[in-house]
Amino acid sequence: MFEIEIDGKLVNAEAGEKLIEVTDRVGISVPRFCYHEKLSVAANCRMCLVDVEGAPKPQPACSTPVSEGMKVSTQNEKAKSAQKSVMEFLLINHPLDCPICDQGGECELQDVAMSYGSNVSRFNEGKRVIADSNIGALIHTDMTRCIHCTRCVRFGTEIAGIMEMGGTGRGESLKIEPFLNEGIQSELSGNMIDVCPVGALTSKPFRYELRSWQMNSTESIARHDLVGSNINVQTYKGKVKRIVARSNDSVNETWISDRDRFSYEGLSHSNRLLKPQVKFDGTWKEVSWEVALDFCVKGLLRSAGESNSMNSLGVLASKTATLEEYYLLQKLVSELGCENIDYRLGVKDTKNTINLESNVKLSDLEKIDHALIVGSYTRLEQPMINHRLRKAALRGGTVDVINSMQFDFNLALNNENIIIPCEIANLLASTLKVVLESTNQDVPEELNKLTITKSATKIAKKLLSSDASVIVLGEHVINNDNAKNISNLVAMLAKNTNSSTLNLSKTGNSIAADIAGFFPGKDGLDVNSMLGKDMNAYIMFDVYPEYDFHNSSTAIKALSDKNSFIVSMNSFYNNNVADYSDVMLPISSYYETSGTHVNIEGEFQTFAASVKAPQESKPAWKVIKVLADLLDISGFNYSDSSNVLEEAKHNIKQGHRAEESINITDTNSVEVIWQPSPYSIDALLRHSDSLQETKIGQINKATMNSSTAKHLNLGDKDDYLGVPVVISSLVANNCVFINANKSTPSEEQA
Amino acid sequence: MISNKAKKEINSWVEKYPEGRQSSAVMEALKIVQSENGNSLTTELIQEVADYLDMPGIAAQEVATFYENYNHSPMAKNVIRVCHNISCMLNGSDELITHLESKTGVKTGEVTQDGNICVKKVECLGACVGAPMLQIDDKYYEHLTLEKVDAIIDGLKEGK
Numbered sequence: 001m002f003e004i005e006i007d008g009k010l011v012n013a014e015a016g017e018k019l020i021e022v023t024d025r026v027g028i029s030v031p032r033f034c035y036h037e038k039l040s041v042a043a044n045c046r047m048c049l050v051d052v053e054g055a056p057k058p059q060p061a062c063s064t065p066v067s068e069g070m071k072v073s074t075q076n077e078k079a080k081s082a083q084k085s086v087m088e089f090l091l092i093n094h095p096l097d098c099p100i101c102d103q104g105g106e107c108e109l110q111d112v113a114m115s116y117g118s119n120v121s122r123f124n125e126g127k128r129v130i131a132d133s134n135i136g137a138l139i140h141t142d143m144t145r146c147i148h149c150t151r152c153v154r155f156g157t158e159i160a161g162i163m164e165m166g167g168t169g170r171g172e173s174l175k176i177e178p179f180l181n182e183g184i185q186s187e188l189s190g191n192m193i194d195v196c197p198v199g200a201l202t203s204k205p206f207r208y209e210l211r212s213w214q215m216n217s218t219e220s221i222a223r224h225d226l227v228g229s230n231i232n233v234q235t236y237k238g239k240v241k242r243i244v245a246r247s248n249d250s251v252n253e254t255w256i257s258d259r260d261r262f263s264y265e266g267l268s269h270s271n272r273l274l275k276p277q278v279k280f281d282g283t284w285k286e287v288s289w290e291v292a293l294d295f296c297v298k299g300l301l302r303s304a305g306e307s308n309s310m311n312s313l314g315v316l317a318s319k320t321a322t323l324e325e326y327y328l329l330q331k332l333v334s335e336l337g338c339e340n341i342d343y344r345l346g347v348k349d350t351k352n353t354i355n356l357e358s359n360v361k362l363s364d365l366e367k368i369d370h371a372l373i374v375g376s377y378t379r380l381e382q383p384m385i386n387h388r389l390r391k392a393a394l395r396g397g398t399v400d401v402i403n404s405m406q407f408d409f410n411l412a413l414n415n416e417n418i419i420i421p422c423e424i425a426n427l428l429a430s431t432l433k434v435v436l437e438s439t440n441q442d443v444p445e446e447l448n449k450l451t452i453t454k455s456a457t458k459i460a461k462k463l464l465s466s467d468a469s470v471i472v473l474g475e476h477v478i479n480n481d482n483a484k485n486i487s488n489l490v491a492m493l494a495k496n497t498n499s500s501t502l503n504l505s506k507t508g509n510s511i512a513a514d515i516a517g518f519f520p521g522k523d524g525l526d527v528n529s530m531l532g533k534d535m536n537a538y539i540m541f542d543v544y545p546e547y548d549f550h551n552s553s554t555a556i557k558a559l560s561d562k563n564s565f566i567v568s569m570n571s572f573y574n575n576n577v578a579d580y581s582d583v584m585l586p587i588s589s590y591y592e593t594s595g596t597h598v599n600i601e602g603e604f605q606t607f608a609a610s611v612k613a614p615q616e617s618k619p620a621w622k623v624i625k626v627l628a629d630l631l632d633i634s635g636f637n638y639s640d641s642s643n644v645l646e647e648a649k650h651n652i653k654q655g656h657r658a659e660e661s662i663n664i665t666d667t668n669s670v671e672v673i674w675q676p677s678p679y680s681i682d683a684l685l686r687h688s689d690s691l692q693e694t695k696i697g698q699i700n701k702a703t704m705n706s707s708t709a710k711h712l713n714l715g716d717k718d719d720y721l722g723v724p725v726v727i728s729s730l731v732a733n734n735c736v737f738i739n740a741n742k743s744t745p746s747e748e749q750a
Numbered sequence: 751m752i753s754n755k756a757k758k759e760i761n762s763w764v765e766k767y768p769e770g771r772q773s774s775a776v777m778e779a780l781k782i783v784q785s786e787n788g789n790s791l792t793t794e795l796i797q798e799v800a801d802y803l804d805m806p807g808i809a810a811q812e813v814a815t816f817y818e819n820y821n822h823s824p825m826a827k828n829v830i831r832v833c834h835n836i837s838c839m840l841n842g843s844d845e846l847i848t849h850l851e852s853k854t855g856v857k858t859g860e861v862t863q864d865g866n867i868c869v870k871k872v873e874c875l876g877a878c879v880g881a882p883m884l885q886i887d888d889k890y891y892e893h894l895t896l897e898k899v900d901a902i903i904d905g906l907k908e909g910k
Contacts (some may be wrong), residue, residue: 003848168815171873177807180793 019061019072020048030074031083032113033090033197035062035150038254045090045149049082050074058082081089087116090147093128094198101145103199103723107211109147111495130175133166134170136183138262139692140207146176146200152192159255160186161379161390161410168689173379176200183667184693187678190456190646194245194254203263204691209318215241218610221597222260222386223509223590224685227362228385228599229256233264233591233610240264240591240611249364251599257383258694259678259685264591266572266687289616293623294724296583297566297630300336303537310338314530317343317518317541318548319508320682321620322595323604324641326509326516327648328624329541335609335633340535343513345548345555348479349527353505358600360470360500365392366497371468372400372459372499374424374490376474377407380678380696382504385600389472398466400444402427403531404673405703405737406730412461417455420732421671425664426484427456428489434460435496439508446662451494464499472502473545476673478552485662502600508682512598518674527571530557537565541620545576546570546682547676556580569620572683586617590684594641594665596648607623670708674719680741696743701726704736712736756782760802764856772806774839776813789825816874826861826868828906831885834871837878846882847871849896853903867906 003010006019006028012634013022017039023030034045041063049058053071059078073079091113098104130143150167153176157163157605168175178184182187184192185197192201221228222243229252234242243264245256276292277284287295306308315333333341365388378386389654390411391401398414402489404421410537419427433447434457441749463469473490477483494501506514513519520526525533531554538559549555559566559580570583571589578584596606613619621641624720629637636642677699679691691697701722709715709727711734718725731737751761759782763775779799793816800810803880814820818831832850833898834843847858850869852863861868879882880892884899 163806163808165810166806166810170810171814179811180797181805 002068003600003656004066004068005245006072007075009083010231013066013070014445014503016313017057017066017257018057018715019052019064019066019070022066023061028074029118030061030427031087031116032062033108033112033147034151036151036154036195039151039154039195045147046086047083047090047116049079049086051079051082051447053074079281083116084118085097087113088118088122091117091121092123093144094147095127095144097145098494099444100144100201102140102202102207103196104211107199108197113618115164128172133181134183135175135178135181136189136204136497136695137287137690138204139184139193140204140594142200142201142202143176144200145198147198147387148174148176149197149498150176151195152176152196152201153563155192155195156186159191160188160385162186165192170591171351182323183695186256187257187259187380187696188255188387189718190258191255203242204368205262210236217244218608219291220591220607220610221605223258223597224259224263224502224682225257225382225384226507226511227252227382228597228603229260229384230605231256231260235611240267240609241317250361251603252384253387253607254677255387258696259383260690260692264686264688267591267611269572269687269689270613271572271673271687272617273570273584273616274617275586276616277584284584291619292585293626293630296567296585296627300539300631303565305536308359310485311340311569312544313340314525314535314538314589316527316538316543317342317513318345318512319343319510320590320684321509321513321541322593322641323509323512323516323648324595324621324644325481325541325593325599326513327651328487328621328628328636328644329517329539330518330629331626331635332631332633333539334521335628335635336631339521341524342520342527342530343510343518343540345527345543346550347527347552350528351484352481353478353483354473354502354503355484356473356487356491356501358501358503358602360502362599364468364500365470365502366395366464368392368436368468368470368500369397370400370462370469371472372396372463373472374402374428374474375404375476375480376472377403377405377409377476378472378474378503379410379674381406381475381507381675383558385472385504388427388541389607398462400462404671404735406644415455415458417459418730418732420671420735421476421480422482424477425485425489425662426450427453427459428486429492429662429664430456430487431460431463431491431725432496435464435493438464439496441496444662446664454725460497463493463499466497466499467509468501470502471499472504472568474504475507476604476659477504479674482664485664488662504600509597511600511602512596515598515652516648517651520524531555532604534561535564538567540566540568540570540581542570542572542683543577544570545580546574547680547683547686569623571617572687578634585616585623586613587620587623588613588617592617592622596645604645604649606642660661670712670734670736673720674738674740677739678740686741692741699739700724700739700741702738703728703731704728705731705733708734708736723742730743752783752795752802753786755788757802759783760799764803773803774801774806776803776810778815779803780814784820789829790821790823792822797811808888824861824865826865828886830867830869830902830906831872831875832869833873833877833881833883833885834874835874837874838857838882841881843882845895846884846896846899849899850903853900868905886905 004013011026030048032048034042043063048061050061051073052059132141140648192430215230215236219232222231230246230248232246247254275286278287278295393411400415402417436443477620546552566581567583569585569587591610594608625636702723703726716727760779763778764772767774800807857884858869882894883892
């Protein structure tokens with residue numbers, strides 16, 4: 001630490017810092033375009049030129065390291081004239097089209113030109129014009145406005161991990177463009193809009209909508225993944241118009257995924273459920289809330305029968321509810337004396353699934369020196385967590401993978417094990433045996449018979465030799481025949497190698513559901529047992545059966561049983577829901593209700609509603625509260641959702657704990673991994689048209705290798721479980737990896 | 751398609767760089783592939799080179815469009831590279847280029863109908879001392895006048 005002088009003020013600086021970092025820290029404004037605190041230094045726009053005493057020419061503040069005794073002026077004649085000259089050069093080819101430019105009003109070039117530009121242009125020659133490239137449904141390009149700062153190019157290579165934009169040509173004909181006009185593929189591409197300092201890259205869905213100053217901005221939390229990225233929701237006249245990233249270094253830094261940025265489009269989809277409806281004699285009638293809720297109460301009480309027992313009520317919710325909604329619904333149901341409650345709709349066997357704690361902070365994830373990823377394509381499934389892992393890999397950390405398909409990771413893999421799902425448990429067990437043997441511990445009986453494979457030794461050695469390692473367990477394993485074993489093995493491996501664990505299998509807001517106690521009580525039924533029985537009544541919370549249940553046709557059949565009285569609260573209309581329900585209550589979707597998301601660190605992130613729920617739809621927590629009042633249940637006197645949160649925090653429930661037992665079963669048929677494609681994991685995303693148009697949104701394939709295809713008697717023009725077959729050697733033998741944006745399988749074939 | 755012969759040649763360049771730095775050979779690789787493809791590159795070829803060197807397609811494209819020695823459309827037998835940077839410009843390269851355009855009947859960058867000649871404006875070739883100047887194959891022609899240029903063109907037309 002030493003002192004330097006900037007504009008006559010003495011300020012502290014650290015060796016190795018760049019001048020601009022110091023000026024930013026102490027609040028001295030230096031204009032810049034190409035510099036971005038999260039990207040490498042390019043020093044190509046020259047806007048940040050400042051005068052450094054002793055240097056013959058002005059120096060770019062972004063690339064000039066500080067040194068002791070340095071005297072800098074950002075404002076003297078030399079600096080000012082350099083900045084003004086650069087500004088004049090940058091404006092030579094920039095069109096004067098601010099009035100029709102979407103960036104107008106939030107444009108760095110516009111702002112800086114106000115302070116540093118001249119009011120008269122000396123440039124009389126023709127301006128350069130660049131043809132726009134179509135780079136997909138999310139980003140609109142106006143490349144004539146580009147000032148070649150290369151932030152988008154650096155974002156691609158450094159953050160997204162795939163170089164998609166580049167600078168072609170040279171001199172006056174330099175253009176920023178993608179190579180092939182195939183559209184941008186990155187799951188983080190929307191951040192290019194944020195980093196672009198001019199109107200060259202703007203949001204396509206938001207094009208020509210509004211000026212930034214016309215909108216209100218509310219702080220909120222994105223709920224599509226386990227991170228809960230911090231966002232600003234910008235609204236106009238009660239509609240969400242745009243979502244931009246909000247910086248929070250401990251959560252999402254300054255980035256958000258495309259999923260979080262563009263899903264808001266679904267809010268205004270014509271498929272929204274907007275009015276309460278009741279089924280009279282098989283036909284739906286729009287009714288008032290009073291009538292609908294009265295109908296619910298009567299129906300629920302009738303279903304209890306003469307014994308007045310709610311044992312035959314089932315309560316199911318999706319993974320996207322808020323903590324408050326989970327808590328209230330759970331409280332309502334248990335007050336009624338019912339313990340049949342579950343949110344794990346996509347799990348084949350809730351007794352054989354993953355229970356693993358996550359015990360690493362997001363910001364520490366980038367400091368690990370080794371990661372073992374089991375059953376996850378983190379890049380598309382948890383983009384922001386993958387970004388942290390990628391940072392760790394760039395710092396020299398290594399990443400091993402145990403998957404059933406080779407994925408296009410954007411980080412360097414050290415050791416990739418592509419094995420059939422039923423072998424995962426064996427490989428982990430064998431790894432554990434190596435670990436126990438090499439640390440001179442007793443090997444449990446169950447592991448004695450196992451032969452140690454080379455890959456197990458490799459994985460074990462890496463885990464043992466790393467100081468800060470993490471084992472990441474993903475979604476592909478939730479329905480594995482050995483899911484529980486895998487989960488336990490990971491926990492034991494982590495314990496014995498001093499690794500942290502990260503459980504990516506509980507997506508959406510599942511962690512909140514666990515905390516709120518939204519799982520079957522001691523004598524309660526889980527989702528599959530409920531569907532297996534003829535329940536007299538159901539309360540379904542934002543459930544879309546063809547997507548949410550592990551086996552959609554069995555579930556729909558079970559629910560369509562005429563005898564059950566079904567209350568559905570949904571934010572979107574759905575045919576199957578309309579078929580089996582007796583009442584449909586329109587509830588708020590994302591950004592329309594206040595609530596809390598609990599992220600993978602266990603961090604409670606509370607958000608306010610950004611807009612009112614449209615038309616007659618209501619925030620779900622209020623609907624549950626009124627339902628409780630009408631059912632004469634006391635203890636629901638909440639004035640707003642923060643009271644609910646307070647109470648929920650005092651009643652935190654423990655999820656199931658991992659056990660130290662292993663009992664691996666062998667399976668010997670073709671195994672299917674069903675993973676919804678990244679943009680179809682919840683109802684809002686499925687209704688976001690622009691996201692659906694992107695490459696990632698279009699992913700819908702059942703990938704298998706040629707021998708599996710032969711075994712199943714399938715060709716590449718066929719469908720498997722309703723999903724088009726793609727034959728590729730990337731998948732383990734005897735395994736089908738399905739990435740579908742359609743409903744879950746109609747029939748269990750595997 | 752990159753031929754096996756070309757791949758062999760590319761490999762000899764890759765070997766000159768440290769392991770994992772194979773993309774450093776991109777300039778030579780593009781040159782080799784271009785000469786095999788009748789002195790021009792296509793998008794597909796650039797992508798193939800990029801794939802072969804395990805680098806992003808756009809990164810190879812950046813190189814291929816930055817340097818004047820890569821051609822992106824079918825090229826003439828003789829490429830006349832005329833420098834138009836400051837020294838040559840001050841010494842009359844603009845006039846030379848206009849003259850060349852009228853003499854050949856095509857604009858810079860275009861190929862004459864017989865496929866014989868193409869005039870290209872290029873950046874500084876490091877021969878300011880002989881400005882204005884042009885380059886054909888590896889040969890520099892310096893201190894040019896309109897007459898000298900005429901003689902060069904006539905020579906090319908006769909196939910000299």
